Amino acid sequence: MFIGHFAAGFAAKRIDSHPSLATYFLAAQLPDVLWPMFVLAGWEHVTVVPGDTAVTPLRFDSYPYSHSLLGAVGWGALLGLLYALWRRNPRGAVLVALLSISHWLLDFVSHRADMPLLISGGPRLGLGLWNSVPATLVVEGLLFGAGVWLYLRASAAVSRGRVAALVMLLGALYLGNVFGPPPPSATAVAATVLIGAPLFAAFAWWVDRPAPRAEI
Numbered sequence: 001m002f003i004g005h006f007a008a009g010f011a012a013k014r015i016d017s018h019p020s021l022a023t024y025f026l027a028a029q030l031p032d033v034l035w036p037m038f039v040l041a042g043w044e045h046v047t048v049v050p051g052d053t054a055v056t057p058l059r060f061d062s063y064p065y066s067h068s069l070l071g072a073v074g075w076g077a078l079l080g081l082l083y084a085l086w087r088r089n090p091r092g093a094v095l096v097a098l099l100s101i102s103h104w105l106l107d108f109v110s111h112r113a114d115m116p117l118l119i120s121g122g123p124r125l126g127l128g129l130w131n132s133v134p135a136t137l138v139v140e141g142l143l144f145g146a147g148v149w150l151y152l153r154a155s156a157a158v159s160r161g162r163v164a165a166l167v168m169l170l171g172a173l174y175l176g177n178v179f180g181p182p183p184p185s186a187t188a189v190a191a192t193v194l195i196g197a198p199l200f201a202a203f204a205w206w207v208d209r210p211a212p213r214a215e216i
Contacts, residue, residue, distance in 0.1 A: 001106045003174045004140045005029055007147030008102050009204075012095050014150040019092040021151070021208035022201040023083065027099035030075055031107075033197045035066040036190035046186045053112060055130035057182035058189065060114045068116040069104050076100025110136065133178065140174070159211030166207045 009024035026033065038044040044063040052059040065071055080097030084090055108115050111126035129136050148167055152160075183189045 001110045001140055001143075002177060003144040003170050004106045004110070005032070005103055006170055006200075007140075007143040007145075008099055008106070010144075010147035010151035012099060013208075014154040016089075016092050016095055017154050018089055019083070019087070019096065020205055021155075022205035023092075023096065024099060025204045026197075026201050027076070027079055027096040028103060029197060029200075030079060030100040031066045031072055031103045032193060034075065035063055036194040038063070038066050039186065039190040040194070046189065048182055048184075048186055048189070050182045053128075053130040054133045055110075055136050055178055058186075060111070064116045064119045064121070067104065067107065068119050069101075070118050072101050072104040109139075137178070144170075155208065157210040158208060162207040162211065166203055169203070 005028045006025060009021065009028040012019070012024045012028075013021060035044065039046060043065060045061040046063070047059045047061055048057050049059040050057040060067070066075075076097040076099070079100055080093040083096045084093035087093075104115065108125055109127050110129040112128045112130065113124050113126040115126045116122060116124050129139060144167075148163070152158075152163065183192075
């Protein structure tokens, strides 16, 4: 998934509003933040194969460190621990950890059977939502809409204009990924994700700040 992960980050603010939206985005995207580094290091592998699924031309050959269920649990626990030590917020720390694990669950729904359970190998699972473009757009669109709605319910002081700008940006990038041409190489994909993740976090931090009264 793509915007489905951001939906989870938005929705988490309804449960605990103290962690920033940037923190929640980072947690929900954590496997995808780690993945490009591991690809560029040669530890994980992806191939551009147009038509591999209806939604994405990326064939995820091997990504046990970033995208296995065991890896998601481990990375999530580590991020949650770091957040607990930094902010002294146990509830927020648990949410941060669970968001990382939710990444595997959402990818399990969308990917074909390429989601590993273990770092060492073992079965690879996936329900294959990405085999249908209409079904993917409906499912992710509903998740995203619900996540943004829950965020707005929990964040009355933020600027609706800023939120709308973030939503439109994510939506445009999502549609570009689904309907645009395939990327030139796996390296280009990894580099783009690596650059984009901190930019999204910075944008989310700006959106989440209380807005002047005139902007609300």
